[in-house]
Amino acid sequence: MKQTITNDGVGKWVTRQYDVEKAAGTLQYTDDLRFGPELLHAKAARSTIAHGEIVSIDVSEAMKVPGVVKVILGDQFVHRFGLYLHDRTPLAVGKVRYVGEPIALVVAETEEAAEEGALKVKAKYKELTPIFDPVKEATDNSILVHPELESYEHVPFIVPQPGTNLANWFRIRRGDVEKAFEESEYVVEEAVNCPQIAHGFLEPHCCICKEDPATGYLTIWTAAQSVFATREIIAAGLGYPLNKIRVIAPPIGGGFGGKAGMTIEALCLAGAMDPDVKGRPVKLHISREEVMLTSWVRQGYVARIKMGIDKDGKILGMKNTFYFDTGVSAEYGANPVRSAGYTSTGCYYVPNVWTDSYAVYTNKPFGGAYRGFGLPELMGVMETIIDIAAHKIGMDPVEFRLKNILEPGLKTCTGMPMHNHALPKIIEKVVDKVGIQKKEEPRRPGWKRGKGLALAIKAPAKPADASSSAIVKVLGDGTVEILAATMDMGQGTYTSFAQMASEELGIPVKKIRCIYPDTNSHPYDWQTVASRSCWAMGMAVKRAAADAREQIISLYAQYWQVPPESIVIEHGIVKCRSAGKAEPLDERIQNGFKMPDGYYHGGPIIGTGSFVPPDVIYPDNETGQSPKSVVHFTVGAVGIDVEVDPATGCVEVNRVSSGYDVGKAISPMNVRGQIEGGTVQGISAGLMEGMYYDEKGRLLTPDFTDYKIATIKDIPEEIDSFWEETPEELSPYGNRGVGEHSMISPAPAIGNALFNALGVRIHTYPFSRERVYKAVQMSKTGEEDLWDYPYVQEQNYKKAKKEWF
Amino acid sequence: MPKQPINVVLNGKPVTLEVEPRTTLLRALREFGVTSVKRGCEEGECGTCTVLLDGKLQKSCMVLAVEAEGRKVVTSEGLLGPDGELHPVQKAFVEEGAIQCGFCTPGMVLAAVDLLNRHPDPTDEQIKEGLSGNLCRCTGYVSIIRAVHKAAAMLKERR
Structure with missing residues (x-):
């Protein structure tokens, strides 16, 4: 009782x-803590080139700025850090690998003096050719971002390929895909791409580090999602006893994955542990521009899916090739690549599967965790190509999805049987609420209206233990x-x-x-x-x-x-x-x-x-198969109703309905908050977000003026959020996660709605006004596919594309 | 750089801030200990440092502290009642779940107060216009709109 x-x-x-x-x-957030006159401030001087050897760094002018205490260079603090793969140094050592990489840390009595000092650090480089294109660099090994890859420590479930730019290669090999394609009535092969995007949390990274000069105990106050992971990464990187590191996390102003693992703490420690500094607390607060330039991003990707379908609309085989642009470090980003890989047939049952999911190093800011962790990327492709396939075989996209849905008991692509879920019911509700299968007149005279559906799935991506x-x-x-x-x-x-x-x-x-x-x-x-x-x-x-x-x-x-x-x-x-x-x-x-x-x-x-989860077994590194690769999946669906202004390419969302099977809503107010917030973040990413670089790898979108995120004026007229409760067996109250899931499918749902409105398939995220306007023009000439490459460095890509198609 | 004193009325109390000519009002307030004024970008884009300056909405990173000489500054703490009770706008934000990480909240609350001063019974469009200078990455703004409507009703009852 x-x-x-x-x-x-x-x-x-x-x-x-x-x-x-x-x-x-x-x-009080981290930046609000007060440490009195003891406190020193740090500011990084940063690389102005994307790839090069450091010839010299002159700090003499910086040291003359009144208040500057010390300038620390990379060779004075040589430590490699990383969660899954130790490929990151807090300060550049010998080489710079992206624009914005810290080359020196100026420590001063005031923040202003540190800022002034950082501007006066002068570096000379011998420039090397930078690389930016994940598709090209996955196979062309003439330039390596990390020639030392072989020597980096990593966990066993990450599989780097020394001598190449591949930081991780996740594979699934099940059945015989080639035979499945031969036996198929239809074979559909399509590709989708998306640039890197930024988290856009409003609190920039901030931390304060202090070393007790008598005992060597380190105290770190930091805006971090995970104090223990931060401590472990720092201890491993420094070769320091775990028990001598204390990490305190005050409330943080948004994370979305961007404050997971270790972020700027090691850079701050380079100051706080310096022999001339230690004993005094050192604060490192990075500016918005630095956040955009040099903290984690969601990895860009180019992805291709080939699908074999029988005459009844059943998918027989699927071959997936995902190139993730992991930037200069994959220490965290290697794992979303794996997460996308082991969910690489989405919400569908596919008997024959071949997947290659690659993390490719480039000379850009580093990829890491981002709300959804590989799944907005995967489903951004999957739900687009499922929609394309449905149209190609002449089947209603809702019916095609339901026909292939991963019913309870069927095996996921890693061989794990799917548990109970209410996805068909959620799809039915979303289709009904948005009127997905009904054509309606636009609300705005002269605009085009369309509706689209996309499904969501995600398991917690984490080590088994x-x-x-x-x-x-x-x-x-x-x-x-x-x-x-x-x-x-x-x-x-x-x-x-x-x-x-x-x-x-x-x-x-x-x-x-x-x-x-x-x-x-x-x-x-x-x-x-x-x-x-x-x-x-x-x-x-x-x-x-x-x-x-x-x-x-x-x-x-x-x-x-x-x-x-x-x-x-x-x-x-x-x-x-x-x-x-x-x-x-x-x-x-x-x-x-x-x-x-x-x-x-x-x-x-x-x-x-x-x-501790009792029964997770890592997927086999060769085949990706495991009796239980993850603890469970949360599934859901997004239906969206959009209108396009043909004169400007502007997209307005009339209505969006998002539903997820959360098992049990512990705190309904927060479940609703997560669904509403993630839906808008997903729409924002789908319509306006992308990080762009010039041909030298310099970020063109380093602030909220150039990197737009949704304001209150950009939200849908109506957001309907709901959930179903199919209890999870091993769970405190039957509940499953929902925090990330709401961000997974709004973007592909918009893409499908735009196709419905215009008859043009846009294969490149985001659906910016320029791109949608282009699609409107194409619709007049009967062209059906719009494919842009997300980078300015598109010449390389075009060559690579030829080899593909 | 040498500092100079400036006098402002901060949340109803006269205070003196010691500032350099280049110091923004944001940094001056924070140095004085008013940390509800958040620095999210220091470029006038995000709205987390919003204050009421002589009753008008102002991003405090976009004015120099010396420009505030002799003026009235209200921050989110200044909205609290004498016994620390929340202002109806703050209360409505709590009740409607219009807060997640809370980093945008002090600025957003002030923008809502300013809006409701001008439009006591606002339409959705007026709310969107009034809060369009304040970014929120967590809530998707939906609950914020609900909260502003609720605050409007609460304020009407109080009148």
Whole structure:
């Protein structure tokens, strides 16, 4: 029997943790912490060329700026860092590999002096030919971004190819695709591409590092998603004892994957650990331009899918080739490449599969984690080509999808049986809500209207043994503190954890508080990524809260001399109806109870919980096959109704409907927030976002004027968000992740809607006004396919394309 | 560079800020300890540093601190009631889930206050116009629009 009663447990609409402070403006982010006059400031001088040997760096003028304390160069701090592949140095050593790479770190008494000093660092280079094109550089090994690749450490599930520009190569080999194509009635082969995009979180990266000169203990305050991963990467890179590094993460102003792993911390440590500096805290806050130039981006990609389909519309075989432009580092970006690879047949059952997913080094900023982690990329291609295929075989795209859907029990491309889900029901709802199969007159005179559908799928992408642990403390005033090292960066996880604890403890949510992560106080958690926290950390929080509850009940049972089963915790009051007892949780929970035997029992109540997924097996490096490659998948669908202004190429979204099978909505307010927010972020990416470079690799879009993200004026007139709840078997409350999923499919849904409106297939993201205008013009001449290459360096690509088609 | 004192009325209280001629109002306020004024771009693009300067919406990274001499500055903390209670706009943001990471929120709240001063009963279009200078990457703005409508109703009741 359930022994707790609460009004705001799992599934209830409650307001969010820390929102009062956020609304008031009193919540302190990393940049808001104060360290007094001790604090030094750092600023990086950066490479102005994309590829070259460093001949000399002159810091003499920088050192003359009043207030400058020290200028640190790469050869004074030679350490290689990386989550999955150690290919990144915080400062360039010997060579620069992209425009914006730090070449020197100026440390000064004030931020202004550091900025002034950085401008005065002068470097001379011997220029090398830079490379930018992932397709060409995947096979042309004449210029290597990392000639030293062989010597880099990496985890076993990442497969770099030394002597090439391939940082990772993920493969699936199942059945016989060539035979499947021979037996097919139709064979469709199409390609799609997309430039790098930026996270666009509003809080730039910021960290403060300090080394205790007596003990060598390092303290790092940083805007990071994952304190423990940051600590491990730093410890491994420095060859430093883990226990001597403390990472504290204050609230962060948006992450979207861009603050996962280690970002600028090692660069700041180059200052803080310098012999002339150590002992004083050093702060590194990078400007918006630096964020755009030199922090992680979503990888650009060029992807091709070949599909064999039988006469009834069943897909028999699929051959996928994905080139991810991972930029200068794949230390994190190698894994979205793998994630796209092991989901490379999307939401469909395909018996014969051949997949090559490559991470290709180029001389550009580095690819990393980004909301969706390989799946917006994969589904950006898949859902476009599924739509093309449906039209080519003369079948309704909705029917074609449903015919090939990955029904429960069918095997995914890695051989794992699919679990229960409500995708067909979600598709039906979306199709109905948006009227996908109905042609409607445009609302705006002279415009063209179209509708499109795209499906979404994603599993948490993580090592098999990504574990979590939590501590739930019941305090002497009857309130609860949760120590779970998940970062609530806006997604609302702390509210979900509080609701879980409320459910397990019978204590109202307003008495429960989650504390922001600190490796010194919190128990271990792998990372806040992969839409895993409500699931994996949720398991730990639930266990910890249940542990605390059992301790409370057992103490009261002894105290009242009643059976434990007769006790209920109701809204923070402990009751035993049969004995006529009701007492609030008070200081005895902390100090212990004086029991009928005259002795004190108890003491502070601390519940603990740990979790590791029990049964994930890495896909085989040769075939990609595994009985259980991932923990589960969240599936969903997006339907969109758009209108195009033929005179300008402007696209307006009339309506969008997005639904996901979340298993169980722990915190509905946050589920709705994640779906609405991700849908708009996905539409923004689909219509306007792309990072562009000139022929020398200089970023042309280093700010929000040139890199546009959706403003409030760019949102759809109507956003319908909904969810289904098919429970997950191994899960705290049946829940699955949803944080990233909403970003996966808006962009391909728009592409399909534009085809519906114009009869032209745009193969290149984003669907910018220029590109849509071009498509409008093509529709007049009967041309059907618009293919642009995302880079200015398109000449190379054109050659590569010839070899393809 | 030598610093000079400037006098402003900050959230109703007269204060003196010590600033260099090149210091922006954003950096001066932050150095003074008013950290609700966030620096998201320092280029006038994102709106996280928005303040009310003599009652008008202003991105504080786009004015020099010396330009604020003798003027009134209101930041998000300045909207709180005497006992720390949230302003109706702040309250509506909390209730409608219009906050995620919270980094845009102080600026967004001020933009909403300014909008509601001008349009006590705004249409969706007026809300979009009024908040178009403030970026939010988390919420997709939908809940923010809901919150502004709710705040308008709450303010009307209070009148």
